[in-house]
Amino acid sequence: MKRQLIAAVGVAAMVVGLAACGSDGKKADDASGKAKDYTGKTVTAWFMDGSAPQAWQDGVKADFEAQYPGAKLNIQVQKWDGIGQKVTTALSEGSVDLLEIGNTQTAGYAATGGLADLTSAKADLGGKDWAANLNESSVMDGKQYAAPWYFSNRVVIYNKALWTKAGITGTPKTLDEFYADLDKLKTTEGVTNPIYLPGQEWYTYFGLIAGSGGKIAKQDGSNWVGNLESPEAKAAFATYQKLQSYSSAPKDKDEATPQQMTLFPKGDVGAMIGLGWEAPAAKDMPAENVGYFPLPGVTADKPSGVFLGGSNLAIPAAGKNQDLAKGLLKIALSDKYEGQMATTGLIPNKASLNNLATTPFAQAAIPASANGATTPNIASWANVENNPNPIKDFMTAVLTGTDYDTAAKKYDAEITKRLGQKQ
Template identity: 35%
Template sequence: MRHRLLAVVCVAASLLTACGVLPEGGTDRRTVTVWLMKGSASKDFLKRFTADFERRHGDLRLDIRIQEWTGIGEKVQAALKREDKGAPDVIEVGNTQVAQYVDGGGLSDLTLESMRDWGMNDWLPGLAEPGRFNTRQFGIPWYAANRVVIYRKDLFARAGVKQPPKTRDEWLADTERLNSSGNQGIYLAGQDWYTLAGFIWDEGGDLAKKASAGTWEGTLQTPAALRGMDFYRRLQALGKGPVDADEEHPPQAGVFAKGRVAQLVAVPGLAQAIERANPALKGKLGFFPVPGRTAAEPGAVFTGGSDLVVPKNTNDRPGATAVVAALAGATWQTELARTMSYVPNKTTLAGAVAGDEGVAAMAAGAAQGRATPSSPQWAAVEADNPIKAYMTKVLAGSDPTTEARRASDRITRALAEEGE
């Protein structure tokens, strides 16, 4: 799910498809092997980064190898178990994938560097928290992307909505005003569970929690989680999104492009797909953060993105941490964010994307971002997602508490069964 989220964020760029960004000469240097994922950084960015890094670190040489998302989990697990010198020294992993690699015992503890040198107190929570286990930091935030509200500026003006809403109550009221003259105030599919998760987090709830015995339990039946679902129900009812499908069935960009929808919740990059499908909408789209319960801060959102990890079996920990420090540092964070339209890894760097309306809206929301529960077995939940079925049943009129308990039981069983 994480790579689908980011795929529509990447700006059009020539991507590195061959293995390696290697300089000439430098045979007396130690080589640091870095695995990065396809689409995370442009070829030009990697060339510039490599040249600058090797200039500043005369004893190191970079071997950057681009990996495909398909099958990456198994490939990383195998690399973490290697005992020869061919293992990577730094690996980019999805923020929600860190848990499974920590569970296997293959990652280095980077807490000391994080506390001393890397400014961990300013990291985006949606990237930092999934990389932290029992107060130890294994995953270092690299970049993020998250959902915002994409809206039609012309339809807002026509309905007399002068500025984007700042609170949930304003959002409901404005959406109801927009839901007229044949237009949908919002298009929100019934099974958009990542958007639901944000509303649940805003209310103080969660999808699952770690119990005292160390096991995980589904928590959709808690009062806070039920309040989040109730807000989702009220908002979804102001449009014509299908209650039994997610945002990709049908693709919501195509629905929006037909010209009768005022808002949808998506990553900003989806605006490009909308404009390609309907060029008449170019210049008419705007962005704002998902509103929160109060105007003090935006709503919580699911944060997708990447962390950088250092395997325990690295042959050059100093070299590996030097690469992580550079990639996660302010200079190259700023360059990456501006090049790829990402959110930087620290709240203090949000100003780097202030000139891009969509990315700036993402950055505002990312400060309240979260990730899915950090159980190494969470992928088992998503494989046959009970949250989607729960949402459909509630939106179709079933009792929320009853259906939430059933979904939570399925989440608990999935996490327990996969962990055995």
């Protein structure tokens, strides 16, 4: 999934001193018990811009080169723009030994045979502790083609000053309580949008479907088909439509048009649903005026579901240093370094490290993450997200007056068509 999840969630908070857990720093030995000499071996790893903070990179590099004497780690930071073709080329050439891939992109690369099968290495990598819903995008046809690295999800980001002005105390625990708060904001002077929610914010809609136990697409025999006609998708849209009714945001645009993060700091928006990097910086709005809570669910014991965006780490099948790459992967996924990612406000790949995610955003995101899901783990899903995205067009159609069932039938046909196409 293209994004810069860390950009505004406290990279400076990276804690380098978590050495008490994770990688043990022991040198790799050969069968005779002597330390192996890896002189002349260079492992090349690609991480995406905004993903791996410098302190994390430096620590991983130092531990890797200490554990594998003589080997060198060449970390290269890549830009998201144009990365698809670069990855495709690297996979065919075997010029990269380990790389970061968006979780919605993993199935596509695995389906082409570009990623190494890590099934037999899963236990050694710590896979028995990975959260099942976070690991789902790394598995295809029962085989482990990548490892879950870090994730994030959307929460409600709200203007505390406006909520106080509206007479609201505390944060809502149920959707009905949230609607009541939005009703108060609606009649508060100076509030133009109780919540800013554009009509095509399909990630939030996806989460609402997942939280109700539904799926946006499903398997029908050997085929994948659209599932907007399901009762769960229809009920989820009713919730989305009610929330959107409190907003004057365009019904035919998504959260990036205009960027909702540029509107919230103006001070007249009560709340928005967004990622951590969309929260206003201190220079734009006083930190004490910004609060976070998970989008509530029907009952207080369970927040609404969320779309889980994030990155996996994979080893190219054509890579020339497979064993060293697995060693690097084990270090990167260790509690020491996975824990460091958690301190930046991201969701780590195992629940036991969630207590390290102490930023206000992360504390709101983690309760909902357990109730989250990713898009169908099939290579052709990318066809659905290609513009014009039929899910977005469906949402606009219903919000502007088209009968839900009629629209769902039409756009399910389009989703099914795209899922049947090769990527």
